Amino acid sequence: MPCYRLEGVTPVVHPTAYVHPTAVLIGDVIVGPGCYVGPAAVMRGDFGQLVLEEGANLQDTCVMHGFPGCVTRVEKDGHIGHGAVLHGCVVGQDAMVGMNAVVMDGAVIAARSIVAAAAFVKTGFECPPQSLIMGAPAKVKRELSDQEVAWKQQGTREYQRLTERCRDSLEPCEPLAELDVDRPRLNAGDTQPKQQTLDKGQAS
Template sequence: MTCYSLDGLTPVVDPSAYVHPSAVLIGDVIIGPHCYVGPLASLRGDFGRIVLEEGANLQDTCVMHGFPDSDTVVERNGHIGHGAVLHGCRIGADALVGMNAVVMDNARIGARSFVSAAAFVKAGFEGPEQSLIMGAPASVKRSLSDEEVSWKQAGTREYQQLAKRCLEQMQVCEPLTEPEPDRPRISDSGLRPKGSSL
């Protein structure tokens, strides 16, 4: 990872977390245990504090940033999809933010809620627990079922396992010029319910 201290504050990464080498961490960033931070993610703690709590994942090309004296937080087991932007907001425990969604300053997404892909959550928005939040500007559409929350939790466990796999097995290599005969496939972990996908 590319890591910079700023104004005497150095990013903190728990040893059990995986942060991809192309991710950038600046200043007041705290990444907790069993987190996953994907390629090209940017966590800029140059104004406010950036926090990923235990088991959270922040996928490829996500951005976390905030205004001075703000905290941008993904609580325990939060799940942030590819390309999402979080700015000075709080994502509740076990919540999911979909791909390319934007969540603005002082917005709070309740625990076990889903923000749909490409949603725009305005500053100051308050989302109740276990709700589906969609649109631009986003609004609460309905409550989520326990089955839907369970589907999300399985996906988050996949990313917690991915953090472990990457720490143990990922290495820089040169590409092959052609596939090997009988090339194996990366196997399904078995953590997701049958028929689901993230």
């Protein structure tokens, strides 16, 4: 992976984590045990510190950054959907930020909450645990049901399994010129979470 030391500060990646070779890590970055960092994700720790705690995922093309002196943190089992931007914020334990959402400086997404896709969470935002957060600017719409939290947790477990799958078998290759015989399918089978509709929008 492109990994850069800055002013003597070197990124840290736990040996049980998986960071895709196209992800970029710069400076004060800490990737914890069992984390997944997807293709083209950027963790730019050139001002403040960036932390992924155990079991968190940061998916394709996500960006983590922050102002000088701040810590941008995704707590244990946090789940950050494709293309999201986290800037100087905290995403609480077992919370999720949906695709293309933006979470700004000083915002705190409480544990077990879900930020809907394409939401814009303003500076200094706070919410109670287990909140559904939607809109631009984002607001707490309602409390999440236990069933919706369980749906999120199942999706996070799939990414934790993906971490192991990638560490075990992902490798560069040349594409085939034609479809191979008895081609295997890559899917999670019966463990695939059923998608839940969150009011009028999808969270991820």
